[in-house]
Amino acid sequence: MSNTTNNYIQKYRMKVFNELVKLAWFGKLEEEIEELPHKIIENIKDEKERKIVESYIRLAMGLDPINSNKSLREEARKALLLDKIKKPLVSVIENICEQCNRFHEGSCPIHGQGCMNDFEECIGCGQCIEECSLGAISDKIEFIPVVNLLQEKRYPIFAAIAPAYAGQFDESITPGKIRTALKMIGFSDMIEVATFADILTMKEAYEYKHLMNNKKEYFITSCCCPVWVNMIQKKYPTLLDHMSPAVSPMIAAGRVIKALNENAKVVFIGPCIAKKNEAKEEDLEDAIDYVLTFRELYEIFDALNIDLKNLPEENREEAAFTGRVYARTGGVSKAVELTVQRLDPHSNIPFKSEAFDGAKNCKDGLDQLLKGEIDATFIEGMGCIGGCVGGPRTINSIEEGTKRVDAYANGTSMKTPFDNINALQLLTRLGIKRYEMLENAEDEKVKNLLVRNFKN
Structure with missing residues (x-):
C-alpha cells in the first residue's frame, strides 16, 4: 500500500x-x-x-x-x-x-480568482488548499x-465509510480487510454508507415521481455533496424549491446508527474536506462525531504498523449497485433512474439527467439552469472532478478510483434499494415498515432521520 x-x-x-x-x-x-x-x-x-x-x-x-x-x-x-x-x-x-506575493488566478470557484478570504462565502470545496503551493x-x-474513545471502549464507536473507499487502497485490500483493520484499532464495526445511499435513493425516487406528477420542470438532488448544497444555498437560493430536502448518506448513517445504538459514537471516513464542515452544521451536528479522510486513515494504519494485505477477511454484502455507484459522477442520477423504473416500470414520467462535476462546472451548470438552457429533469452536482473518487483527500487517481468503484458496484447481485434486505431491515427496526413511508417527509420518523430544512 x-x-x-x-x-x-x-x-x-x-x-x-x-x-x-x-x-x-x-x-x-x-x-x-x-x-x-x-x-x-x-x-x-x-x-x-x-x-x-x-x-x-x-x-x-x-x-x-x-x-x-x-x-x-x-x-x-x-x-x-x-x-x-x-x-x-x-x-x-x-x-x-x-x-507569498502571488495572486492565485482561478483558485476559488466562487470568487473566480485570488485566495478565499471570506469564509462565510466558502462552499468547502478544498480547491484553495490543494492549489496553495x-x-x-x-x-x-x-x-x-478519537484515540481515547478507541482505547477506553466506554462507548460503541462505529466507522461509517463512504462508497468511494472501494477504490482507494491497494487492489488486493478488500472491504473485509479494511473492516478487520478498523476493528483491530478499537472500532465496534465498519458500516458502509452506501447502505444509507440506497435508502436515500428510494426517498429521492419517490420525491422525483411526486414532483414530475405535479408538473415541476426539474428536480435537483441534495444527496452526497455538501459543496453542491452549499453552492445552491449561498448563491442560488431561488432553486431551493426544486431541491430534495433529504440529508446526505453520511448524515443518515450517523443518525440511524445512533437511533439503534444508545451512546454510540460515529466517525465518518471519506475523501472530502467539505464533509468535516457538513458534520458541524447547526441542523446536522447530531449525526457525526468526527470526520477522517482516506489519506488520514492511510497514515493511521501506517503509523500503527497495520499491514492490511495480510489481515483476515471480514466481508459482508451491505449495499446495492445503486448505493455503491454514488461515489462517481453520474452515480446518483443512475441510482435514482433505476429506482424510478422499478417503482413504476410502465410510467410515462420522463427521466433526463444532467450531472456536473467540479465546483466551477457546478456553478456554470446552475447558471445555465437559471437561464433555461438545460433540458433535463434530474440535476446532479458534485464538487470534485470525477465525483467523490476525485476528492481532495483521496489516495488513488480519479481514473483508478472510478474503475474500482464501477467494479465494486457491478460485483453485487443487489441492483436497486428494493433488492437490499439490509436497508429494509434497518428501516423496519426504526419503525419505517414500508419503503412507501419514505415518500412522506412530514412523517416524524422520516423527518427526524432523513430530512433537513434548508434556510432560504
Whole structure:
C-alpha cells in the first residue's frame, strides 16, 4: 500500500500527522510533543520556521493554529480531551502566507480568482488548499481526540465509510480487510454508507415521481455533496424549491446508527474536506462525531504498523449497485433512474439527467439552469472532478478510483434499494415498515432521520 500523492506539502503535512498518531496511541503525546518540531525538521532555521511547524502540529491535533500562546504540551492535553472539533475547520497559516506575493488566478470557484478570504462565502470545496503551493491553507485533522474513545471502549464507536473507499487502497485490500483493520484499532464495526445511499435513493425516487406528477420542470438532488448544497444555498437560493430536502448518506448513517445504538459514537471516513464542515452544521451536528479522510486513515494504519494485505477477511454484502455507484459522477442520477423504473416500470414520467462535476462546472451548470438552457429533469452536482473518487483527500487517481468503484458496484447481485434486505431491515427496526413511508417527509420518523430544512 503506497500513498500516491505527489504534493510535497501534503506529504509533509501527513508526516506531522503520522508522528502525532504514534505519540498519542502509545500515550507519549504530552511527554514528547515539545521535541516533535525538531524531529520533523532537524535544523530549524529560526523562530518563524518553528512557528510554522507548530501550526501544522496544532492543525493535525484538531486545534486552531492562530494566536495560540499555549505550549505544545498544553495543546496536546487539550486535544486529547476534545469532544468536538470546532470551526473554523480551515485555517491560513500566517507565517507562510506572508511569504507569498502571488495572486492565485482561478483558485476559488466562487470568487473566480485570488485566495478565499471570506469564509462565510466558502462552499468547502478544498480547491484553495490543494492549489496553495506553499501550504499556507490547511484543514484540521480529527483523529487525536478519537484515540481515547478507541482505547477506553466506554462507548460503541462505529466507522461509517463512504462508497468511494472501494477504490482507494491497494487492489488486493478488500472491504473485509479494511473492516478487520478498523476493528483491530478499537472500532465496534465498519458500516458502509452506501447502505444509507440506497435508502436515500428510494426517498429521492419517490420525491422525483411526486414532483414530475405535479408538473415541476426539474428536480435537483441534495444527496452526497455538501459543496453542491452549499453552492445552491449561498448563491442560488431561488432553486431551493426544486431541491430534495433529504440529508446526505453520511448524515443518515450517523443518525440511524445512533437511533439503534444508545451512546454510540460515529466517525465518518471519506475523501472530502467539505464533509468535516457538513458534520458541524447547526441542523446536522447530531449525526457525526468526527470526520477522517482516506489519506488520514492511510497514515493511521501506517503509523500503527497495520499491514492490511495480510489481515483476515471480514466481508459482508451491505449495499446495492445503486448505493455503491454514488461515489462517481453520474452515480446518483443512475441510482435514482433505476429506482424510478422499478417503482413504476410502465410510467410515462420522463427521466433526463444532467450531472456536473467540479465546483466551477457546478456553478456554470446552475447558471445555465437559471437561464433555461438545460433540458433535463434530474440535476446532479458534485464538487470534485470525477465525483467523490476525485476528492481532495483521496489516495488513488480519479481514473483508478472510478474503475474500482464501477467494479465494486457491478460485483453485487443487489441492483436497486428494493433488492437490499439490509436497508429494509434497518428501516423496519426504526419503525419505517414500508419503503412507501419514505415518500412522506412530514412523517416524524422520516423527518427526524432523513430530512433537513434548508434556510432560504
